[in-house]
Amino acid sequence: MSFSTSVLRPLILQIAEHPWSRRIVTATRPGRAVASRFVAGESLEEAMRVAAMIDRRRITSMLDFLGENVRTEEQAEKARAAYLEALATIDRAEDLDCAISLKPTQLGLDMSFEACLSHVEPILDAAKARGTAVMIDMESVGYVDPTLRVFHEAHARYPKVGIALQSYLRRTERDVQHLPPGCRVRLVKGAYLEPPEVVFTTKGEVDASFARLFTTLFARGHSIDVATHDPRLLEGVRRRVDAAGEGWSRVEFQMLYGVRRDLQSRFAGQGYPVRVYIPYGTEWYPYLTRRLAERPANVWFFLSNLLRTR
Ligand SMILES: Cc1cc2nc3c(=O)[nH]c(=O)nc-3n(C[C@H](O)[C@H](O)[C@H](O)COP(=O)(O)OP(=O)(O)OC[C@H]3O[C@@H](n4cnc5c(N)ncnc54)[C@H](O)[C@@H]3O)c2cc1C
Structure with missing residues (x-):
């Protein structure tokens, strides 16, 4: 370790x-x-400026309005309004391929499942009307079950919704068996401090789990966002998808704003699909x-x- x-x-x-x-x-x-x-900045304008800038390097984007674990209805409403504003702005920026990513605890999951859903649904409806993709982030392990529940409801309403799954969690291998067929999955290693009982604790195990999960998801026909900056994992995926000979219509590389820009540019320059996750807002x-x-x-x-x- x-x-x-x-x-x-x-x-x-x-x-x-x-x-x-x-x-x-x-x-x-x-x-x-x-x-x-x-x-990217504290305002939506700053985030959109970054999205437009990376678009010129043939890199698509995904906006994340920062915030998590809200405790009041008012805060959840503020987050919902921010996402609705982001969707309207993305819609006006013609030709910009820009998705959004939601955190359930920013939209009221700590208050109740129902409260969260009541904020997620209007965002989904607005995204669906414009054809904008929506991803649901995965937070710490205590939220996995309710987040998957939110995701199943959201996916039934709008099939262009995807879910993040974490390779450090031992349970993820089981969770993938219960996903809606072919749904979009963002595969990440996982970013939270978790008790050792529920996670793989060495980098080797987390990476091996990532590679296994990719294989399973790919074989099961899912769209996969390979969200890592790990050159070894990225190269492994690149080789497998190229070798499969079905093109890159259901796999894309995703990286975080400010991390490994060299890799972002290199893959995009080689013609592989790359999307960058752009966080903005005051709650950073x-x-x-x-x-x-x-x-x-x-x-x-x-x-x-x-x-x-x-
Ligand atoms: C698009 C996207 C969405 C994500 N969504 C979620 C989510 O919903 N839930 C969740 O738990 N996690 C999420 N993550 C974070 C993820 O779980 C990891 O914590 C993060 O990506 C770092 O791990 P890594 O896969 O890059 O591999 P690592 O092994 O940690 O890093 C590989 C290499 O990347 C570089 N690198 C990685 N992180 C940094 C950094 N912070 N600063 C500078 N260099 C760095 C280094 O060169 C490092 O050697 C997301 C990540 C991405 C890219």
């Missing part, structure tokens, strides 16, 4: 939950500078902490900047 996966990543995620950490990161210039690498702190934990070098970069400005 690598030191980074087993010690640093959980440690960073734990420290990040402390209110002091939040204050230091969100209220200082170095904190905001690191955030700007991973977050939890998203940023997951990005910092994935690569501890990001934290050293932040800390050295912080010390230099003191």
Whole structure:
């Protein structure tokens, strides 16, 4: 097990939950500078500017209005309104292939399944009217069952809805057996701090699970968003899809804004479908902490900047 996966990543995620950490990161210039690498901006306009810019490099996009674990109806309504505004704006930007990605806890899942669905449905209806693809993010393990329930309801209403599944979870191998036939799946490794009983704990196991899940999903006829920056996994997928000889109509590479731009450009330049996940909004702190934990070098970069400005 690598030191980074087993010690640093959980440690960073734990420290990040402390209110002091939040204050230091969100209220200082170095904190905001690191955030700007991973977050397109605080407004929809800034996110759309990034989408238009990467479109020129033949890379498509997916907007994520940042926020999670809302506690009030008012907050969930605000998120719903933001997504409706994003859909209307995407619609006006002709020729831009731009999807949206939703987090169930941002739309009220902590309040109730019904509350969440009441916010997801109008977003789906607006997306369906415009033919915009919608993805549902997967959050920490306690939310997997209700998120899959939301997804099944959403998919029945609008078949262009897809779901993210995490290869670090041992249960995912079973979950794929119960998906609607052929539905769109975003395959990720998983970004949350989870108890060792439910996840594979070594990078080798998580990667092997990712490769196995890809094989299963591909054989079962799903559309698959291969959402990773791991060159070895990407290369493995590239070879298998090329070898299958059925083209790239149901597999695309997805990466995060600000991560491995070299790979994004290289695959897009070679003609492979690449989509970038573009987060925007003011609630960027939890998203940023997951990005910092994935690569501890990001934290050293932040800390050295912080010390230099003191
Ligand atoms: C489009 C997209 C959507 C996602 N949606 C979800 C979701 O719904 N639920 C969920 O749990 N997770 C989601 N994730 C995050 C995912 O689970 C991983 O945490 C994240 O992608 C990092 O893992 P990796 O697959 O790139 O592999 P890793 O093995 O972690 O990284 C491989 C290489 O990528 C580079 N890299 C990775 N992360 C960073 C970083 N933060 N900064 C700089 N370089 C980095 C490094 O070069 C590293 O060596 C999503 C990821 C993507 C790309």
